Amino acid sequence: MxxxxxxxxxxxxxxxxxxxxxxxxxxxxxxxxxxxxxxxxxxxxxxxxxxxxxxxxxxxxxxxxxxxxxxxxxxxxxxxxxxxxxxxxxxxxxxxxxxxxxxxxxxxxxxxxxxxxxxxxxxxxxxxxxxxxxxxxxxxxxxxxxxxxxxxxxxxxxxxxxxxxxxxxxxxxxxxxxxxxxxxxxxxxxxxxDGETAQAVPVAEEITQVTAVGDPVKGKKVFRKCSACHSLEEGKNGAGPSLHGIVGTASASVEGFKYSGAFQEADLTWSADALAQFLADPKGVVPKNRMAFRGLKKEGDIANLIAYLVQEG
Ligand code: HEC
Missing domain, CATH: 2.40.128.110 (Lipid/polyisoprenoid-binding, YceI-like)
Incomplete structure (x- = not known):
């Protein structure tokens, strides 16, 4: 009704x-x-x-x-x-x-x-x-x-x-x-x-939740899949942009990295949730982007990786 x-x-x-x-x-x-x-x-x-x-x-x-x-x-x-x-x-x-x-x-x-x-x-x-x-x-x-x-x-x-x-x-x-x-x-x-509405979960709170769920030690191993193209060092861009401090920031905002048009238009905030969706299906979330990576298929991997990015990034 x-x-x-x-x-x-x-x-x-x-x-x-x-x-x-x-x-x-x-x-x-x-x-x-x-x-x-x-x-x-x-x-x-x-x-x-x-x-x-x-x-x-x-x-x-x-x-x-x-x-x-x-x-x-x-x-x-x-x-x-x-x-x-x-x-x-x-x-x-x-x-x-x-x-x-x-x-x-x-x-x-x-x-x-x-x-x-x-x-x-x-x-x-x-x-x-x-x-x-x-x-x-x-x-x-x-x-x-x-x-x-x-x-x-x-x-x-x-x-x-x-x-x-x-x-x-x-x-x-x-x-x-x-x-x-x-x-x-x-x-x-x-x-x-009782469900978390998107508005109801501020990014900071959500990130706290994921770091509570994920294991950064395991996440470090998962990051090997990314490290060919991404570094966690500030300002150090490779094939992909530096992921230093990526969690919680706006997409396509790393200085000195030339993003594809797809990413320049994406307008995302890398909340833990948005990152999780992107890492599960990069081409689904940002169609036509240039990141040559199929995505992480295991849910646990994603949570662990994000926990690692929060801790180390
Ligand atoms: C083969 C190289 C490659 C691999 C492997 C790779 N990426 Fe990427 N990544 C890229 C490129 C290139 C871009 C920029 C894409 C564009 O501009 O379309 C990107 C973009 C991103 C972005 C968006 C950054 C921003 O500033 O908005 C995130 C987040 C990201 N990658 C995370 C990861 C993670 C986490 C992994 C590992 C699970 C990974 N990537 C694996 C190449 C890679």
Missing amino acids: LNSLFRGTCAAALISAGQMTAAADWSLDAGSSKLAFGSIKKDTVGEVHSFESLTGTVDSAGTVRVAISLPSVETFIDIRNERMIKHVFKGTELAELTAQVDMAALEELPVGDTTLTDVEGTLSLLGREIGVETEMFVARLSERKVMVSTNDMLFLGVEEAGLTEGVDILQTLAKLSGITRTVPVTARLVFET
Whole structure:
């Protein structure tokens, strides 16, 4: 349901199976979230109900899934809860709301900012797929927290949702002259991530992480694959530029080295993560560059090498 949301996949985790970075997955903070719906009986008595138990996730591809526990319905009258669970929801455990969101768009939403977005989703309820379309209000609460709420109200038709029979039974049991057949719904969903978003990990911190993971002694051996072309001495360029102090610096900034056009345009910062990606696949990360090296295939080698570059470079 949430469109243009959620900062995305940060760089693929290349080092030590994701110890450094993981694609940011988001999960629902149930305590701060609320899914409420209203009903009007006998034309005059309005009441608000909600579902007490929600769980949800947004994966790195931007698929949002919110599972609604139907037996957790709270109408503040016990017998009514029971009747609703039995006759309207027919003992079904879960309803699921799914939607696709644009992970890249949230990346651009600064902390403290808000935006409105149109969302299309699907509610799976009692074997039916019900399309829902609404405008949502999105607030980036912090780097790791996003709140999404209905901007106005969503209406769910009882008939369309296949709930007519159940609601008829409720109406008869409660001896009511009428219960509204369209249900206003509001939602406030708060999502959190533990994953490291790219913004959340400053280069310095990330480098500390990799030096904790990698072994510089082993990294020194890996560096033999580079030393034909690269030295660690400042100002000493060979076939490749000196790698003195390379970690944390801007790409193509070594003085006196003539870079290819590809590198001059690359505009990277050699964070540990960026280096890891480059060393795994140099031509993939900077296409058409002149470094005649296929790449390091072992993840451990990369972490060890970067630890060595940080220590010695
Ligand atoms: C056969 C020579 C060769 C080997 C081997 C080689 N490189 Fe390179 N490297 C180069 C060249 C040439 C460039 C510049 C490429 C360009 O300008 O397109 C480069 C560029 C780089 C850069 C970018 C530097 C900057 O200033 O932005 C890094 C980082 C790097 N190499 C790391 C390594 C590491 C680490 C290894 C070993 C695992 C390695 N290279 C192996 C030749 C080599």
